[in-house]
Amino acid sequence: MRMNRTILITLLLLLVQTSILPWLIPSGWSDRLLPHLPFVMTVFVALFGGRYKAFFFGLGFGLLEDILFYGELLGTYGFSLALIGYLIGLVGERKSHLLSFMLLAIGLGSLIMDSIVYFVYQLFKLTGDSYLFALYWQIVPTMLLHVAIALLLYLPARRKLSKPGSGEEKSAT
């Protein structure tokens, strides 16, 4: 795992997410499709680089995103991204790097991340929506978008970011 390069690319992706993606999403869908590119990268780091790297990677970028868009609370994304990076790293250690496993990890991770964020805001009584509404309105559409973005980024990420040979070593052990 080439961490320096990964961090640089994720910073760029974060800028793309905050400044370019809002223009690409049609205006009726702007509060339903809310992609998090650092989340997708965290899952990649968890799969290619292991759980400890993914934990700190998710923590760092989650907190960065929290600070950049500080509305009410600080730390929701820091917490959820770190947790998801660690969990996916933990589960992914024994699996080979299959595309289907990556898609499953992205899908489930996206559901868990948005649910954690929802429940944190619910806990602090900052949102009045019911969970079913949030699920239908935002969480599921965003999950589908995350899966699509992950499919787009998967091949370049695997080619450029993982060190040659490291993938085979891991699947062999």
Add this chain to the structure above:
Amino acid sequence: MIGLILFVSLLGFSYGRTGLTWPERFVNDAVGTVQEALYRPVGAVSDFFRDLGRLSDVYEENEQLRQTVARYTQDKIRYNMIENENKRLQDELHFTERQKQLYDYRYLIAQVIASSSNPYDKTIKINLGSNDGIKPKMAVTTVDGLVGLVSTVSEFTSTVTPISELDSASADAISIAATVLGREDQSFGIVDYDKENKVLQMSKIDENDQVVEGDLIVTSGLGNVLPKGLIIGTVISNQVGDFGLTHTATIEPAAKFDHLNEVFVVVTSDVDAP
């Protein structure tokens, strides 16, 4: 486990805070510079393609604008007369300096540089900060109407909470005192956002108060949070409220909250400062 405790305490600590420490301000400003360089060109390209699609409407729009300008010129003449009259009357009645400057607003043009992807905490960032005299709780509008309030400020950028986040069910609700344009002294209501139906609601309207469909709702300036006379939206319907004592009107917001490009920050003259 320790991580969980740390995070809950961080969440609790950061809740309801308005100031920013210097690392937060630094990160905001550093990233904000690059975001600005990206957001504006992309916005321009996107606007260009949208305009291409609307090219056929241009003639009609031009005609409408011409009529509006003609009406505006007449109104401007009337306004100047009334303003002079008003000044003379204020002088005769010995208004204090504070009262005279109360409704003297300045509009600062700001560029939007980024928008967040947090579904329960949607914020946008603008490229004006405390260096330009921005303070928390200032109103932010577009040419269409009220968009939101400035929530946090760093040196060169600040964060804006849209009025679509002012949910009355949540603990952080800020209520907007509103009134009907043209009947400012008769109508009064409190506006907040209804997330599930994507409309604004104006509640606590007096039952003798005739708020009807098509009325233009503006901020009343009462309560001193927001300036007076910013457009909020138009009334769609009006029905009896929850307890049967007051009426609740549904309002279509005048401003859109996504694909924002240019916004105005309303600066009130700081008469209360020592």
